[in-house]
Amino acid sequence: MKIEVLVKDDNREIQNSIISKIRDLINLKNLEPGEKLPSERMLSEKFEVSRSNIREAIQKLEFYGLLKSIPQSGTFVANIGIIALNGMIEDILRLKSPDFKSLVETRILLELKTVRLAALRRTEEDLKQMKATLEAYREKVRNGQDAVQEDLLFHLAIAKASGNSTMNTFMLKITPEIITNFAKYHVCDKNQAVLGIQEHTDIYNAIRAQDPSLAKQMMKQHFKELYKYCYSV
Amino acid sequence: MKIEVLVKDDNREIQNSIISKIRDLINLKNLEPGEKLPSERMLSEKFEVSRSNIREAIQKLEFYGLLKSIPQSGTFVANIGIIALNGMIEDILRLKSPDFKSLVETRILLELKTVRLAALRRTEEDLKQMKATLEAYREKVRNGQDAVQEDLLFHLAIAKASGNSTMNTFMLKITPEIITNFAKYHVCDKNQAVLGIQEHTDIYNAIRAQDPSLAKQMMKQHFKELYKYCYSV
DNA sequence: ACATTTTGTCTGGTTAACCAATTTGGACAC
């Protein structure tokens, strides 16, 4: 356990120092947006680190949309201006890894929106998939089995039906961490599971009936316990 | 331009096929959560692709919390259960790249929340940073210069002050794409910039006064035009 | 029989060499 953390932190430190150096380089050389960064080889030599490390750092900055790597051509600075670039890199360097509370808080926010959008935009195909996950959930609970996974898949189906790919991506990103933490802190119990069947069904029916505000209300009800838990920690 | 798209699609296709194969492998071998995946070398040999491709695919699944690579040990299946795993991989494979509308929609949702949280939780340090970005914005607009970057940095400062690292990460992720698209579609003009000074100041004051609902209201006002634009496309 | 050390075989991480595609710069024909 200790080792894992150490290694991660090490990587993070190296990466962050490389990112800082890249930022300094851009500032020093006054690289305008769209201009080409020195080649990966050049950078690895200049910073005295391996090219893999350079690539990792570039990939991270590419993830946040600050750089753009094009094969057989070079790595380019995004077209967002030098000031925004500096500000964002600063933020990225200082970014903390998310805590449980922030995850739950964000999940609730996202889901109250996706359920509303799903009610407005769901297709017949979406309904079919949601119904399938709902049935799977019901079956598991009826047999007294743990149904956290099915619960989760139902919520992901809603995110998909919302038709908003950004929110869908975000939900996919935070869901496993939520699950893991739920299991760790024993948030769910049997009572909630049985109660969950009715709540899920209510949400599903509201989405099918294309009633966004009812859907949102049902989701809010569904989150009632979680909400209290989140704000009591 | 054409080449860039092609390359990206190629990579995506290879990656997705590898992810599918990994999923099949997990299902076929009935790998329980926490169990070890075959080594990267083994996988690259079995699937007849390079180890780099395997690593990329693993990194993607690691990003979504489905796998966990530990140095000098192996790659492990996350502890979320086989059903959730299959469902999530399915979703990841079918995930579309986000469109502009979904970005704006998500941004508005996030910011209406972060501004509220910022009003509740902001520290003096947060206020200082927000004031700095606000001044920079005001100065640029006063000189008739383009101030999109400063605008953005003010909003990022709010996200930071919200104290929610998950939302902060998400804001960082979507902001550059928003900016790029704004520039492309010429969403902002001079009038909005001048109007923006007052609106930003109002938001800042509400956060300083720790008035969450006023802060949210001011942000809503700030997004009025954007909102209309978003839902008219 | 037990505890300790050794040793052999994993792992993911790192590196350097190689590849195909692209860009570039100048030689050369007009």
Added chain:
DNA sequence: GTGTCCAAATTGGTTAACCAGACAAAATGT
């Protein structure tokens, strides 16, 4: 002077070989 074309240099991507650390089983000493 101008346009065209080809070879050389440069690019990010790919590969294969190597590394230090982790782990487990076997060997060894008590």
